Amino acid sequence: MPTNYRKRRRPHGPSKSELRAARNERAGLQKERADTLSQRFPQVGRIELDLRLEAPIGGATLDHVQRVIDAEGPLDLQVSCPSSCHNGRFSLLETVEDLLNSSKEKFQGMATCQMASYADPRTPCGTKLFYQISIQYKGE
Numbered sequence: 001m002p003t004n005y006r007k008r009r010r011p012h013g014p015s016k017s018e019l020r021a022a023r024n025e026r027a028g029l030q031k032e033r034a035d036t037l038s039q040r041f042p043q044v045g046r047i048e049l050d051l052r053l054e055a056p057i058g059g060a061t062l063d064h065v066q067r068v069i070d071a072e073g074p075l076d077l078q079v080s081c082p083s084s085c086h087n088g089r090f091s092l093l094e095t096v097e098d099l100l101n102s103s104k105e106k107f108q109g110m111a112t113c114q115m116a117s118y119a120d121p122r123t124p125c126g127t128k129l130f131y132q133i134s135i136q137y138k139g140e
């Protein structure tokens with residue numbers, strides 16, 4: 001019977017310390033990824049974005065979305081270009097930082113996708129992003 005006893009005692013799956021290490025690793029990854037609004041800008045309660053993407057030629061609206069970023073939500077200020085440039089990206093992070101530095105609440109602006117166009121790689125994609133930013137500060 002001693003052989004049976006030994007078999008039952010053999011641990012199945014990862015040990016407790018291995019599980020703990022995996023859990024810590026996951027928590028660490030999450031911490032790095034989740035840059036929430038309140039972590040980055042503790043004075044801000046909420047950011048509202050109105051984003052309209054317009055075709056470079058003809059001016060057709062390609063996409064029009066509202067995005068709300070709550071204090072505990074991830075701070076996502078990237079907008080993907082919907083045109084055929086495939087990986088064009090707009091970032092409103094610097095604009096939002098400027099607004100916060102000057103305590104502004106509203107801003108309207110326009111950005112142009114600078115990624116090489118699919119049709120002609122020598123010219124930029126040119127898709128336009130019209131954006132409105134509304135910032136609600138805490139304690140108002």
Ligand SMILES: [Zn+2]
Nearest residue numbers: 081088113125
């Ligand atoms: Zn583009």
